[in-house]
Amino acid sequence: MKPASAGDYRDLARRRLPHFLFEYIDGGAHDEITMRRNRSDLEAVALRQRVMRDVSAIDLSTDLFGEHLTMPVALGPIGLAGLTARRGEVQAARAAEAAGVPFCLSTVSACSLGEVTGALAAPCWFQLYMLRDRAFMSDLLVQAKARGVTRLIFTVDMPVPGTRYRDYRSGLAGAPGITGDVRRVWQALARPRWAWDVGLRGRPHGLGNVAPVLGGKTGLDDFFAWMRDNFDPTATWADLEWLRAEWPGPLMLKGVLDPADAIKAADVGADAVIVSNHGGRQLDGAQSTASVLPRIAAAVGGRIKVLADGGVRSGADVVRMLALGADVVLLGRAWAFALAGGGERGVAHMLDLIRSEMKVTMALTGTVRCADISGESLHRPG
Helix, strand or coil, rough: CCCCCCHHHHHHHHHHCCHHHHHHHHCCCCHHHHHHHHHHHCCCCCCCCCCCCCCCCCCCCCCECCCCCCCCEECCCCHHHHHCCCCCCHHHHHHHHHHHHCCCCCCCCCCCHHHHCCCHHHHHEEEEECCCHCCCHHHHHHHHHCCCCCCCCEEECCCCCCCCHHHHCCCCCCCCCCHHHHHHHHHHHHCCCHHHHHHHHCCCCHHHHHHHHHCCCCHHHHHHHHHHEEECCCCHHHHHHHHHHHHCCCCEEEEEECCHHHHHHHHCCCCEECCCHHHHHCCCCCCCCHHHHHHHHHHHHHCCEEEEECCCCCCHHHHHHHHHCCCCCECHHHHHHHHHHHHHHHHHHHHHHHHHHHHHHHHHHCCCHHHHCCHHHHHHCC
């Protein structure tokens, strides 16, 4: 049966992915309180139904930094998402390009920046972490500019990696060695379709952009060890001055949850903030993005753009985020599950579902343009 929603793709992904890989994408930090809040708080946002308005010509298009988007949606960066399908990030990026929306490649992707940009007619976006190895960061920025990338997402909410219990329970994280390898191999063999198409035919993944600094190592234990050692807990706002000098194009800071930090981001020269709690994968117990988005949008007051992610599973959720103050909404797990469930065609179908759901939601709230979606689109009791 063809999936009818993004949620259906999650169920399909669970059946097709090795257990450790599904749990990695699906899980959050600690007891997953923040991850659940992202969904429950967004679902609780009530839309204001309006009637007897001409909604025959709905226009979803918008512009961001001079780039035309067919709808106010982008595929956000997800580490190792390309392992969910053969050369996965390439497939997802192609689907996004065909749909007329941006795709952002993670620093820790399975496919390299060169491989992904080489498969596209126009450059994708790129995401970068603050790492101890500044030379590696500089090299990635040089590569991005050489590949024509002009939009950079800089993740600021990861001075240290969050603790994710599911990864320990599944065998993805923990002490490296033969025990973890054996558990993952057995889980992969339990999904023969994935093992053949991705595990064998998809090799060598080479762990994408970080392959050059792993010294020829290709194991997941080696990858996670390098990441743990290279996140930089000493990073401060002063480091953004270095990045701003290195990167001339639009710069978006991802992981902002506090109005004061959003104001500081504008002060140091960022072009946008992305209101995000890393999908509930970092600080468990943090606020949901839906609950803080209106205050952050009000705090920056139009000085910079405001993007948001967190718990978005439908076109109605996209409209909710726009009404709360976002200019563009990033999809995360929704596209990773669609990729796992159907490859490039799955991502394309998921985007079609989002588009159709947005049109219905806008029609029933009496809005025909994304620019018209605002706090007036929300039901406020009393």
